[in-house]
Amino acid sequence: MMMSSSSMAGAGGSSELIYRGHDGASQPVADESASAAGSYSSSAKPPHGTNKAPLLARPLRYVMGEQRLLFALLGMALASLVFLLAPSASTTSSTSTSVAHLAAVGLAARQYGGRSSGGAVSSRVAFEAEPRRGLLHPGRVPLGLKRKGLRVVVTGGAGFVGSHLVDRLLARGDSVIVVDNLFTGRKENVLHHAGNPNFEMIRHDVVEPILLEVDQIYHLACPASPVHYKHNPVKTIKTNVVGTLNMLGLAKRVGARFLLTSTSEVYGDPLQHPQVETYWGNVNPIGVRSCYDEGKRTAETLTMDYHRGANLEVRIARIFNTYGPRMCIDDGRVVSNFVAQVEGLMKLMEGDHVGPFNLGNPGEFTMLELAKVVQDTIDPNARIEFRPNTADDPHKRKPDISRAKDLLGWEPKISLKKGLPLMVQDFRNRIFGDQKDANTNAGDN
Numbered sequence: 001m002m003m004s005s006s007s008m009a010g011a012g013g014s015s016e017l018i019y020r021g022h023d024g025a026s027q028p029v030a031d032e033s034a035s036a037a038g039s040y041s042s043s044a045k046p047p048h049g050t051n052k053a054p055l056l057a058r059p060l061r062y063v064m065g066e067q068r069l070l071f072a073l074l075g076m077a078l079a080s081l082v083f084l085l086a087p088s089a090s091t092t093s094s095t096s097t098s099v100a101h102l103a104a105v106g107l108a109a110r111q112y113g114g115r116s117s118g119g120a121v122s123s124r125v126a127f128e129a130e131p132r133r134g135l136l137h138p139g140r141v142p143l144g145l146k147r148k149g150l151r152v153v154v155t156g157g158a159g160f161v162g163s164h165l166v167d168r169l170l171a172r173g174d175s176v177i178v179v180d181n182l183f184t185g186r187k188e189n190v191l192h193h194a195g196n197p198n199f200e201m202i203r204h205d206v207v208e209p210i211l212l213e214v215d216q217i218y219h220l221a222c223p224a225s226p227v228h229y230k231h232n233p234v235k236t237i238k239t240n241v242v243g244t245l246n247m248l249g250l251a252k253r254v255g256a257r258f259l260l261t262s263t264s265e266v267y268g269d270p271l272q273h274p275q276v277e278t279y280w281g282n283v284n285p286i287g288v289r290s291c292y293d294e295g296k297r298t299a300e301t302l303t304m305d306y307h308r309g310a311n312l313e314v315r316i317a318r319i320f321n322t323y324g325p326r327m328c329i330d331d332g333r334v335v336s337n338f339v340a341q342v343e344g345l346m347k348l349m350e351g352d353h354v355g356p357f358n359l360g361n362p363g364e365f366t367m368l369e370l371a372k373v374v375q376d377t378i379d380p381n382a383r384i385e386f387r388p389n390t391a392d393d394p395h396k397r398k399p400d401i402s403r404a405k406d407l408l409g410w411e412p413k414i415s416l417k418k419g420l421p422l423m424v425q426d427f428r429n430r431i432f433g434d435q436k437d438a439n440t441n442a443g444d445n
């Protein structure tokens with residue numbers, strides 16, 4: 001007996017584990033003799049004052065230890081049970097149920113939260129618990145259950161397309177952080193959300209890294225009009241490459257889904273008409289538009305490499321020319337689509353398909369036809385001038401949107417004749433301060 005207890009004590013910490021696995025009146029004696037030998041696990045040494053009655057104190061502590069373990073196991077089992085039954089539980093749950101539910105979520109956070117640290121993990125896992133309970137698509141919510149708001153970053157969210165997207169995301173209950181350096185974007189485009197606790201705006205250039213704990217990233221930050229992207233071509237391509245790398249890195253780090261707004265410009269001056277997504281394009285790599293065209297092509301490459309190499313959930317949209325309220329007054333792009341694009345972007349983000357998807361209006365018109373619609377809408381006396389095209393400007397482009405129709409259930413709904421007056425009204429508001437607020441049209445499609 002003495003021999004065996006000494007050899008247990010010699011095993012140090014593991015001896016405690018061996019001891020706890022046993023039941024029997026003889027164990028305290030063995031323990032005591034081990035203690036007398038001074039070789040029992042140091043963590044099992046009694047605290048000050050308890051060594052007066054070692055024969056009673058130690059077994060008592062072990063019994064208490066067993067009890068605590070039992071209580072802990074019971075608590076965990078109870079919490080897990082509540083966690084599993086929570087979706088079917090009554091909505092008028094008592095406080096104790098809520099506490100148990102929180103405990104269960106906290107437990108899940110500890111079990112699955114290996115990626116990062118602290119409270120961020122808990123909240124992230126709390127959100128991720130939803131799909132495990134049957135909500136496979138964050139955007140689709142079973143009848144009767146309130147949709148859980150997502151934390152979404154929109155880079156370029158103070159811009160034309162981005163700000164309409166922000167409107168829609170906030171309207172459906174998401175928390176939105178706009179990251180924008182205000183190069184072409186305007187605070188006024190998102191000012192109506194000031195004071196909304198779900199809205200934040202960070203003046204930040206995406207070429208610098210940023211760390212935010214979010215569920216989705218819509219990456220739009222980039223000057224999109226030739227007048228703007230040709231202004232500083234090196235900065236344009238840097239924004240596309242370094243900026244996209246930074247946002248992909250962020251998505252990877254926090255496990256967010258990433259959506260890139262690419263462009264029809266990746267098709268360059270296309271040799272195939274209309275353009276399907278499988279067409280690789282015809283782009284001049286060294287021209288004055290290359291900073292944007294090649295920049296976006298590289299951004300697509302990076303996005304797909306992160307998808308394949310780092311298992312990142314990604315989406316790619318190729319936006320064709322878009323117009324509407326809040327467009328820069330000096331934008332200068334020849335336009336064909338209203339901001340229905342925003343709905344397409346959201347469908348793409350929430351759906352199961354990576355893309356790329358063409359998002360644009362397949363309705364074709366010549367420049368002369370467009371000029372006449374503008375004349376009819378704005379000023380019948382406006383003079384039409386003919387000038388040579390700018391370098392590398394594509395001769396004609398038309399999206400094939402079959403893929404978006406089939407897989408996203410998306411197509412544009414507003415004709416040029418209907419949509420143009422909406423933009424004209426917005427321009428009038430901004431130039432002449434007309435009363436009618438064009439923001440009310442935001443996101444209509």
Ligand SMILES: O=c1ccn([C@@H]2O[C@H](COP(=O)(O)OP(=O)(O)O[C@H]3OC[C@@H](O)[C@H](O)[C@H]3O)[C@@H](O)[C@H]2O)c(=O)[nH]1
Nearest residue numbers: 156158159160161180181182183184185220221222224
């Ligand atoms: O370096 C930059 C450049 C631009 N931006 C911001 O990005 C936003 C771009 O918005 P714009 O209004 O100029 O352009 P759009 O909204 O039309 O472009 C959008 O659709 C076409 C896509 O190719 C673009 O990536 C997308 O932003 C602006 O708010 C601008 O300030 C940055 O945050 N960082």
